[in-house]
Amino acid sequence: MSDPVVDHLLARQSDILADLKALLRMPSVSADPAFAQGMADARAFLADRLTAIGMENVQLLDGGGHPAVYGDWLHAPGKPTLLIYGHYDVQPADPLDQWTTPPFEPTERDGKLYARGASDVKGSTLIAIESVASLLAVEAACPVNVKFFLEGEEETGSPSLRPLIARYRALLEADAVLSADGGRASREVETINTGARGTNKMEFTLRTAAGDLHSGRYGGAVRNALHEMAALIASLHDREGRVAVAGFDADAAPLTNQQRADTAAFPFDESAFLAEVRASGHGGPEFTMRERITLRPCLDVNGMWGGYIGAGSKTIIPAEAHAKISIRLAAGQDPKRALDAVVAHLEAHCPDGVNLTVDRAGGDSPASTLAPEHPLVLAAERVLKGGTGQRPIHVRLGASVPITSIFKETMGMDTLMFGFNLPDEPVHAPNEFFRLESIPKGLTAWPKILRELATFEPAAFKA
Amino acid sequence: MSDPVVDHLLARQSDILADLKALLRMPSVSADPAFAQGMADARAFLADRLTAIGMENVQLLDGGGHPAVYGDWLHAPGKPTLLIYGHYDVQPADPLDQWTTPPFEPTERDGKLYARGASDVKGSTLIAIESVASLLAVEAACPVNVKFFLEGEEETGSPSLRPLIARYRALLEADAVLSADGGRASREVETINTGARGTNKMEFTLRTAAGDLHSGRYGGAVRNALHEMAALIASLHDREGRVAVAGFDADAAPLTNQQRADTAAFPFDESAFLAEVRASGHGGPEFTMRERITLRPCLDVNGMWGGYIGAGSKTIIPAEAHAKISIRLAAGQDPKRALDAVVAHLEAHCPDGVNLTVDRAGGDSPASTLAPEHPLVLAAERVLKGGTGQRPIHVRLGASVPITSIFKETMGMDTLMFGFNLPDEPVHAPNEFFRLESIPKGLTAWPKILRELATFEPAAFKA
Numbered sequence: 065m066s067d068p069v070v071d072h073l074l075a076r077q078s079d080i081l082a083d084l085k086a087l088l089r090m091p092s093v094s095a096d097p098a099f100a101q102g103m104a105d106a107r108a109f110l111a112d113r114l115t116a117i118g119m120e121n122v123q124l125l126d127g128g129g130h131p132a133v134y135g136d137w138l139h140a141p142g143k144p145t146l147l148i149y150g151h152y153d154v155q156p157a158d159p160l161d162q163w164t165t166p167p168f169e170p171t172e173r174d175g176k177l178y179a180r181g182a183s184d185v186k187g188s189t190l191i192a193i194e195s196v197a198s199l200l201a202v203e204a205a206c207p208v209n210v211k212f213f214l215e216g217e218e219e220t221g222s223p224s225l226r227p228l229i230a231r232y233r234a235l236l237e238a239d240a241v242l243s244a245d246g247g248r249a250s251r252e253v254e255t256i257n258t259g260a261r262g263t264n265k266m267e268f269t270l271r272t273a274a275g276d277l278h279s280g281r282y283g284g285a286v287r288n289a290l291h292e293m294a295a296l297i298a299s300l301h302d303r304e305g306r307v308a309v310a311g312f313d314a315d316a317a318p319l320t321n322q323q324r325a326d327t328a329a330f331p332f333d334e335s336a337f338l339a340e341v342r343a344s345g346h347g348g349p350e351f352t353m354r355e356r357i358t359l360r361p362c363l364d365v366n367g368m369w370g371g372y373i374g375a376g377s378k379t380i381i382p383a384e385a386h387a388k389i390s391i392r393l394a395a396g397q398d399p400k401r402a403l404d405a406v407v408a409h410l411e412a413h414c415p416d417g418v419n420l421t422v423d424r425a426g427g428d429s430p431a432s433t434l435a436p437e438h439p440l441v442l443a444a445e446r447v448l449k450g451g452t453g454q455r456p457i458h459v460r461l462g463a464s465v466p467i468t469s470i471f472k473e474t475m476g477m478d479t480l481m482f483g484f485n486l487p488d489e490p491v492h493a494p495n496e497f498f499r500l501e502s503i504p505k506g507l508t509a510w511p512k513i514l515r516e517l518a519t520f521e522p523a524a525f526k527a
Numbered sequence: 528m529s530d531p532v533v534d535h536l537l538a539r540q541s542d543i544l545a546d547l548k549a550l551l552r553m554p555s556v557s558a559d560p561a562f563a564q565g566m567a568d569a570r571a572f573l574a575d576r577l578t579a580i581g582m583e584n585v586q587l588l589d590g591g592g593h594p595a596v597y598g599d600w601l602h603a604p605g606k607p608t609l610l611i612y613g614h615y616d617v618q619p620a621d622p623l624d625q626w627t628t629p630p631f632e633p634t635e636r637d638g639k640l641y642a643r644g645a646s647d648v649k650g651s652t653l654i655a656i657e658s659v660a661s662l663l664a665v666e667a668a669c670p671v672n673v674k675f676f677l678e679g680e681e682e683t684g685s686p687s688l689r690p691l692i693a694r695y696r697a698l699l700e701a702d703a704v705l706s707a708d709g710g711r712a713s714r715e716v717e718t719i720n721t722g723a724r725g726t727n728k729m730e731f732t733l734r735t736a737a738g739d740l741h742s743g744r745y746g747g748a749v750r751n752a753l754h755e756m757a758a759l760i761a762s763l764h765d766r767e768g769r770v771a772v773a774g775f776d777a778d779a780a781p782l783t784n785q786q787r788a789d790t791a792a793f794p795f796d797e798s799a800f801l802a803e804v805r806a807s808g809h810g811g812p813e814f815t816m817r818e819r820i821t822l823r824p825c826l827d828v829n830g831m832w833g834g835y836i837g838a839g840s841k842t843i844i845p846a847e848a849h850a851k852i853s854i855r856l857a858a859g860q861d862p863k864r865a866l867d868a869v870v871a872h873l874e875a876h877c878p879d880g881v882n883l884t885v886d887r888a889g890g891d892s893p894a895s896t897l898a899p900e901h902p903l904v905l906a907a908e909r910v911l912k913g914g915t916g917q918r919p920i921h922v923r924l925g926a927s928v929p930i931t932s933i934f935k936e937t938m939g940m941d942t943l944m945f946g947f948n949l950p951d952e953p954v955h956a957p958n959e960f961f962r963l964e965s966i967p968k969g970l971t972a973w974p975k976i977l978r979e980l981a982t983f984e985p986a987a988f989k990a
Contacts (some may be wrong), residue, residue, distance in 0.1 A: 078594075095617065118825060121913065159896070161777050168914060170764060218605075232575050247543040249813035260743075261743065263743075263838050265842070265843070267840075272806060272807055273804050273805055273806035273807075274804050274805040274806075275804065277804055278926065279825070279827045279829070279853055279855060279926075280723075280724065280726075280855060280924065280925045280926020280927060281820065281925055281926060282804075282806065282820060282853045282925075283724075283820065283825040283827050283925060284810055284819035284820050284823055284824075284825035284855070284925070285800070285801075285806075285808060285809065285810055285816045285819050285820045286804075286806040286807060286809055287768070287806065287807045287808075287983075288808045288827050288828060289830040289918075290760065290762055290830075290831045290850075291760060291763070291768075291827075291828060293757070293758075293831070294756070294757040294758075294760030294761040294828070294831070295752060295761040295766075296760075297756075297757030297761075298757040298758040298760075298761040299752065300754070301754055303752075303758075305750070337748070338748075338749065340743075341736050341737050341740055341749075342736055342737040342747060342845075343734055343736035343737075343740065343749040343750065343880075344736070344750045344879070344880025344881065345748060345749060345750075345880070346748065346749055346750045346880075347747055347748055351858065353748045356748050357744065357745060357746065357747050357748045360747055360923070361747075362742070362747035364606065364742045364746050364754075364842070364844050365751060365753040365754060365757070365834065365839070365845075366742070366753075366757070366834050366835050366840065366841055366842060366844075366845065367753075367833070367834035367835040367836045367845065368753045368831065368832065368834060368836075368848070369831065369832040369836040370830070370831055370832075371828065371829050371830035371831060371832075371851070372829050372830040372851065373830045373831075373832040373851075374830075375729075376888070377728050377829065377851055377853060377888055377890070378829055378830070379726070379728070379827070379829060379853045380828065380829050381827050381829075382828075382830065383806075384834070385831070386833070387753075388835065388836075388840055388841075390840060390842045392743065392746045392747070415807075416807070417806075417807025417808070417809075418807065423763075425839070425840055426864065427840070447634075449859070462743045462744055462745075462746060462747070463741065463742075463743020464743060467838055468686070473699055479544075501638060
C-alpha cells in the first residue's frame with residue numbers, strides 16, 4: 065500500500081542528502097569556542113529550515129550556554145503533542161590525522177556517509193525534520209502537534225539544559241518526547257529501547273594516620289591507608305565479579321520472562337564483544353552477559369589513588385587513600401538507597417583506627433522505563449513490525465541517558481528514542497559515519513510513527 | 528680517673544660551641560642551587576679546620592656533585608684505620624614561617640641549640656673533628672689512623688657517592704667506618720646500633736582491556752583493573768597485618784633470645800609511638816611492635832593509582848592500575864629472593880584475563896649487621912658501659928642506611944654509627960635542635976672509642 069508522504073520523502077532523498085551534507089560542512093563543535101561560527105551556522109540553517117517547512121514560533125532558546133533551536137506546529141487539536149528532540153552540536157574531530165577524509169567534508173564511501181556528526185546526530189535530526197516537512201507538504205497537516213527542540217550542548221553534557229527548561233517550561237510542555245538521538249541497538253533486528261539504567265556515584269577517603277609515615281620507622285607496626293583501601297574495594301565484589309554489598313540490589317525489579325526472552329533473542333556475541341576491547345569477562349553465570357550489562361545493576365571503581373604516584377620511589381606508608389565509585393541501577397532501584405547500601409558496606413568493613421569519609425557527588429538518576437503498554441512503545445512496535453512482521457525486540461541501555469532523565473524529572477515526559485544511527489558507527493571517534501541505507505529507512509518510519517502516536521489520547525502518555 | 532684529652536676538650540667547650548654556631552650560620556642546603564655559597568663556605572670551614580688540627584692531604588673529593596671534604600692522619604702504624612664519616616650539607620629549612628628563630632641563626636633555648644643542621648649532623652661532625660684535634664694537641668698522636676670523609680650530598684640521597692668512591696677508592700680505603708651520623712636510639716638508655724633493615728622495591732601494572740571502558744556499556748560484564756588491583760594488594764597481608772606472601776620471610780634469621788631481651792629492655796611506649804602520628808597499630812601478636820619495626824621484615828604499598836583521579840567523576844571501567852611496593856628486610860634475607868616471593872605471589876593470585884607486568888626498580892640492599900663480637904661493637908660497649916655500668920642495649924634500625932650499605936657493598940667496610948644526636952630532635956622539620964648536653968657527652972666518648980678501637984688488630988674489623 066503506497067504512502068504518498070513516504071513516496072514524497074523518498075523522491076526527495078537526493079535533496080535531503082544534499083541538505084545533510086551542507087549541515088555537516090558546518091563544524092558545530094560545542095566544546096571548543098573556536099567553532100562558534102560553525103555553531104551559529106548550524107543554528108541558522110536549522111531555524112531557516114524549520115521556518116521553511118511551516119514551523120511557527122521559530123526561535124533560539126537561551127539557557128545560558130549554546131542556545132537551542134525551537135519551532136512548533138500546534139494545529140492538531142485533541143491530538144498528542146510531541147517534543148521532537150535532536151541536537152546540532154557535534155564532538156570535537158581530533159585526532160584529525162586519523163580521518164581518511166576530512167571530518168567536515170562529508171564523503172560517501174561504500175554505502176556510508178563519513179563526517180563528524182553524520183551519525184551523532186545530524187542525520188537522524190534531519191530525517192525527523194524532513195518527515196514533518198513532507199507530512200505538511202503532502203497532507204497540509206501533521207497528525208500530531210510537534211515542537212522541535214534541537215539542542216546545542218548535548219556533546220558537552222547539556223550543562224544549561226535545566227535552566228533552559230526552567231525558563232521555557234510552558235513552551236516545551238508536551239505529552240512525550242520523540243528523540244532523533246539513539247534507539248537502534250542492532251542492524252540485524254528491529255529493536256525498541258524501553259529504558260536505561262540509573263546511576264549514582266560517590267567518592268570516599270580513608271585516613272590511617274596524621275600524615276604519611278616513613279616505612280623504615282613504622283613499617284610492620286601501623287595500618288597503611290592503601291592496604292585498607294584495597295581490602296575495602298576488594299570486599300565490594302565476590303571472586304566471580306558479583307556485587308557483594310548486602311541490600312545493594314534488594315529493590316531491583318526481578319527480570320520478567322519477556323525481558324529474558326527479549327535479551328536472549330537479541331543478537332549478541334559475547335566473545336566478540338569482549339575481544340573488540342580485549343577485555344576479560346566477569347560476573348557470575350546466573351545472568352547472561354547481555355542481561356548483566358542492560359538489566360542488572362553494577363558497581364565500578366572509576367578511580368583510586370593514594371601515596372606516592374610520581375616517578376621513582378618513595379618509601380612511605382601512605383596515610384590517605386581515595387576512591388571514586390559509580391553504580392548503575394536496574395529498574396526499581398532508588399539511587400539513594402542503593403548508594404546507602406554501599407556506604408553501609410564500607411562503614412561495616414572499615415576497621416577501627418581507619419577513618420572513612422564519604423562524599424556523595426550527587427547527580428543521581430533512577431533507571432528510566434517505558435512500560436510495554438506505553439503509547440510510545442506500542443506506536444514504535446506497530447511501525448517497526450511493519451518492516452519484517454516480527455515483533456521488535458525490547459532492549460534497555462546499560463548507560464544512563466541524561467536528556468531522558470532530565471525530561472522525565474523536570475517535566476514528567478517519557479522519551480522514545482527513535483534515531484536511525486547504529487551502535488557500530490564510531491560516533492565519538494575518527495571516521496564517524498552514518499549508513500546511507502538508514503536515510504530511507506528513517507524517512508519511511510518517521511511519518512508512520514507520528515501517525516501511530518496520533519491514535520492515542522494525549523492523557524495516555526503520562527498515565 | 529682524669530683523662531687529659533677529655534679534660535682538654537671539656538675546657539674548650541665554649542670555643543667548640545662557637546665554632547659549631549659559625550658552621551650552622553652557613554646555609555649549606557645541598558638540594559637547592561641557591562645555597563651554593565653556603566655549601567662552599569661550609570666546605571672551606573671544615574677543610575681549614577682539618578688542616579689546622581693537623582690533618583694531611585686535605586682536599587675536596589669530586590664525584591660529580593657537591594664535593595666531599597677529606598683529610599687524613601696516618602701515623603699510627605700497625606693500628607686500625609678508621610674512615611670517620613660526617614656530612615656538612617643540611618635539609619632545606621622550609622617552611623620558614625614555622626621556625627621560632629631563624630634556621631641559620633643558631634639560638635640556645637632551654638638547653639637546646641636550635642638551627643638547621645644542628646642535630647643532622649654538624650654537631651656530631653664537629654664533635655668527631657674536635658676529639659681528634661684534642662688527641663693530637665694533648666698527646667701529639669691519635670691512637671688509630673683516621674681519614675675524615677665529610678659528605679656534601681647526604682640530604683639528597685648521596686647521588687654521586689658511588690662514582691666518588693670509584694674514583695678515590697685507594698684514598699678512602701680503611702678497616703671500618705666510624706660515623707658521626709646516627710646511632711643513639713634513646714635518651715634514657717645507652718644503645719649501640721648493630722644493623723639496619725634491608726630494602727627492595729618494585730612497581731607493577733595490571734591491564735584488563737585495551738583501554739578504559741564505558742561503565743554504561745560494559746558495567747557488569749568485564750573485569751575492572753582497579754578491582755583486580757585491590758584484590759591483589761589485599762591478598763598481600765592477612766587481616767591482622769601480617770605479610771601473607773608464601774616464602775617472603777623464609778630466609779629471615781630467627782630472633783635470638785638476646786635480641787628479644789634487648790628489644791624488651793629498650794624503653795618504647797607503643798601507645799605514645801602510635802598516638803604521636805595518630806596511627807593505628809597492626810601486625811599480629813607473636814612479635815612485639817618494637818620487634819616488628821626493627822627486627823622483622825615488612826611490606827608496604829607506597830603508592831597506588833588508576834582510572835580517573837581528577838575532580839568530579841568519569842564513569843569508566845579503568846583498564847590499567849598501578850602500584851609501587853617496597854619491602855624492608857630482616858638479617859639473613861636476600862633482597863632479590865624476597866622480592867621474587869612477592870612477584871610469585873602476584874603472579875599466582877593474578878586471574879586469567881588480567882595482564883601483570885612487573886618493573887623491579889632496583890636499588891636493593893640487604894640488611895646490615897654488626898655481629899655482637901665485632902670490634903666496632905665491643906669498642907662501643909666498653910665506652911658506653913663506662914657511663915652507667917650497664918651493658919648498652921643493642922638495637923637495630925627499621926630503616927635502611929644507604930651510606931652504610933654503600934660502604935659495605937663497595938669497599939667491604941662495616942660502619943658503627945656513633946653520632947650524638949637523638950631520635951626526637953626534629954631533623955628534617957622546622958625547629959631542628961641539638962641538645963647542648965650531647966656536646967660534652969660526645970666529646971667524652973669520642974676519644975675513648977678511638978682508643979678502644981686501637982686495641983684491635985686491623986684484620987679483626989673485616990674478619
